[in-house]
Amino acid sequence: MKKVWVYLENGIFLEARSFGAEGTRTGEIVFNTSMTGYQEIVSDPSYAGQFITFTMPEIGNVGTNADDMESAGAYAKGIIVRNYQKRYSNFRAQSSLEDFLKRFDIMGITDIDTRFLTKVLREEGSMMMIASTEISDAGELKKILSQSPRIEEINYIKEVSTKKSYLHKSATYDAKEFCYKAPPKPKAKIIAIDFGVKRNILNNLTQAGLEVEVVPHNFKAEDLIEKYEKGEIDGVFLSNGPGDPLLLKDEHKEIKKLIDAKIPMFAICLGHQLLSISHGYPTFKLKFGHHGGNHPVKNVKTGRVEITAQNHNYNVPENIKEVAEVTHMNLFDNTIEGLKYKNSPIFSVQHHPEASPGPHESAYVFEEFAKAVVECKKNRSI
Structure with missing residues (x-):
């Protein structure tokens, strides 16, 4: 897995690992407390423009399949998980979550403290963030984020x-x-x-x-x-x-x-x-x-x-x-x-x-x- 760097608009800067699409993306970070249904959540068009932090620590276990899609595509900017399970096991599975994210050009971020992120969002509220597999400098990420439109300014x-x-x-x-x-x-x-x-x-x-x-x-x-x-x-x-x-x-x-x-x-x-x-x-x-x-x-x-x-x-x-x-x-x-x-x-x-x-x-x-x-x-x- 490549390294990925995460910068939140409140100044928090974190290093993690990437398992989805690569590049540099900005979006709003939110947390989701569901215990199951990660594919349905990611393919929900309502998450367009957002990074989804899953509070469920193990994600990827059951893979993905065509029947569980909630739309024809997936529009989230990325997902953030504590542990990504590359090895999936389910009789309905057709592909891994990693392949799913890459197919729809969505970033996957793992090996990160999602409990910490959820507490930050709970206390300070949803906020904008930037994630990159290309840029490791916090100052540069901060500059790009400050110049990017906010989610409430974009008609998704x-x-x-x-x-x-x-x-x-x-x-x-x-x-x-x-x-x-x-x-x-x-x-x-x-x-x-x-x-x-x-x-x-x-x-x-x-x-x-x-x-x-x-x-x-x-x-x-x-x-x-x-x-x-x-x-x-x-x-x-x-x-x-x-x-x-x-x-x-x-x-x-x-x-x-x-x-x-x-x-x-x-x-x-x-x-x-x-x-x-x-x-x-x-x-x-x-x-x-x-x-x-x-x-x-x-x-x-x-x-x-x-x-x-x-x-x-x-x-x-x-x-x-x-x-x-x-x-x-x-x-x-x-x-x-x-x-x-x-x-x-x-x-x-x-x-x-x-x-x-x-x-x-x-x-x-x-x-x-x-x-x-x-x-x-x-x-x-x-």
């Missing part, structure tokens, strides 16, 4: 979103019968706006009985409203995605038009934040964000606590309660995790119900969306 949506529309077809693996099963016959059709959508979100939408057409981020609201009025579509889904939602000015305007048209909508993560902004309530950045598969969220309506997967640095403000009812709360820091907008067929969640950490405690939201869409469809036909 253009990179991760689909370039053309397509119908999503899915099959779900039945672990009991060891086979894939086709989704049920659709009861309604929706448009999924791709800001960096995860494949399993689309799978869950189809499994809930919805026909899903995925469209690029630069959609035109007038087109969707016209299709809705003609009965060609019955609802809209706003996906997850990377970066600062306040940067997406064009998307705010188009979503506002969909809101005014009272089209049934459901949103996850970035989509949840965009709905808040489009209603006139700007988001704010959390200190170190929520990244992991063990975050307790309380369903305010039922009182049940759901174990959820999270991946976001931004959150909706408290005064959103002026136009929406809070449906879910994060029990770690009491931030808002779910909303149902007043006098509108629109709701959203901040966490990732498709990631199955509970494993299925939050999956009901897809069924609720399908039910709402079908109900609105029936009312419109009367």
Whole structure:
């Protein structure tokens, strides 16, 4: 393994070893507390522009495979692990994590104290960093980092979103019968706006009985409203995605038009934040964000606590309660995790119900969306 040098914007300078792509990269460093699922995490488009520090110390043990991809590519700047296991063992594995990272041009950094890094981020918050297999001088790395754009200044949506529309077809693996099963016959059709959508979100939408057409981020609201009025579509889904939602000015305007048209909508993560902004309530950045598969969220309506997967640095403000009812709360820091907008067929969640950490405690939201869409469809036909 080659040496790699890491410089954080707070002045910390570390030496480690590289096992992925080589070169010099800048990005935002965050930590993820998930115990499993490293391939799904790295292939989540929401991590575009970030270095992911895994708190799980052993990474690479089960290799990688095509079925566990959450998107067509992987967009993280790099991953940071305590111990990388080059020798993998799993009957589903097709390649090593090292080969996976090199294929998608992602840096891999190992032999580093991830506990120390996590404590730094916990105390000081997420920050920018630079990693290089070429430059060992801390002063030069500091200079390059200071001259590089910050993650909140970069629109990664253009990179991760689909370039053309397509119908999503899915099959779900039945672990009991060891086979894939086709989704049920659709009861309604929706448009999924791709800001960096995860494949399993689309799978869950189809499994809930919805026909899903995925469209690029630069959609035109007038087109969707016209299709809705003609009965060609019955609802809209706003996906997850990377970066600062306040940067997406064009998307705010188009979503506002969909809101005014009272089209049934459901949103996850970035989509949840965009709905808040489009209603006139700007988001704010959390200190170190929520990244992991063990975050307790309380369903305010039922009182049940759901174990959820999270991946976001931004959150909706408290005064959103002026136009929406809070449906879910994060029990770690009491931030808002779910909303149902007043006098509108629109709701959203901040966490990732498709990631199955509970494993299925939050999956009901897809069924609720399908039910709402079908109900609105029936009312419109009367």
